[in-house]
Amino acid sequence: MSLRERLLGRPRPFDTYPLRIDDDTEVRKELERARILLRILQAQGETADESAVRAAAADLAAAEAQMAACYEQVILRAMPPDDFEALISAHKPREGSEDRVWNLETFPKACLMECVESDLTAAEWEQVWTEVLSHGERGELCNAAIKVNVRSPDSTLPKGWTQTQA
Known part of the structure; x- marks a missing residue:
């Protein structure tokens, strides 16, 4: 497989959250x-x-x-990077608040709702948010959705895992 095929065919990252x-x-x-x-x-x-x-x-x-x-695996798929940046721009930090990068009140939930993959509609997810999820589950799901979108390089790759070309 060529570099072109691998790069253009690269799927967006995803993670699963085990919801009890x-x-x-x-x-x-x-x-x-x-x-x-x-x-x-x-x-x-x-x-x-x-x-x-x-x-x-x-x-x-x-x-x-x-x-x-006892658990349902909720799939969270990363948005395209430009969509993630646009979502951040749509939820700007509030002046006089602890917000730094985005609005801490609105952005996490919006990110979750954009990333969750399931057969539930947006209205059904809103119902799950308000009637089913605990405060802790909301926080963990939102953090998982944000984490899957923040694509940091993997610094855990061992030194020398590839040979240096001379």
């Missing part, structure tokens, strides 16, 4: 119990009953599936 739909309190306990049991059995090494190890692994898989069922 059902109470996971009991499922978390079962998941931890299943993990501990499997670890104990695996730590026994060759002396462990192989059928017990398989049963524990199956229990862990079932608990993980139950945990996943």
Whole structure:
């Protein structure tokens, strides 16, 4: 694949936010119990009953599936960079406030609403915002939407991961 094809075909980044739909309190306990049991059995090494190890692994898989069922994965896709900048310009910082880059009251929600991908309409997302999401969930979702749009270079790439051409 050529550089042209790779650059022009580059998809916009996305992230997922696990939004809790059902109470996971009991499922978390079962998941931890299943993990501990499997670890104990695996730590026994060759002396462990192989059928017990398989049963524990199956229990862990079932608990993980139950945990996943408690959540809905909300997809947040980055806007085209110019659209993100335009959204920032549309939500300018307010004078006399703590705003620095954008209006802290309006921009985060607007960014979220632009980035969320789902089969819900804008009106339905507005209903979710006002009737379903907690204050903490709102903040986390908005932060995730902003983060997916701020495309900083990855400074965690290890030194020397590519060879220098002489």
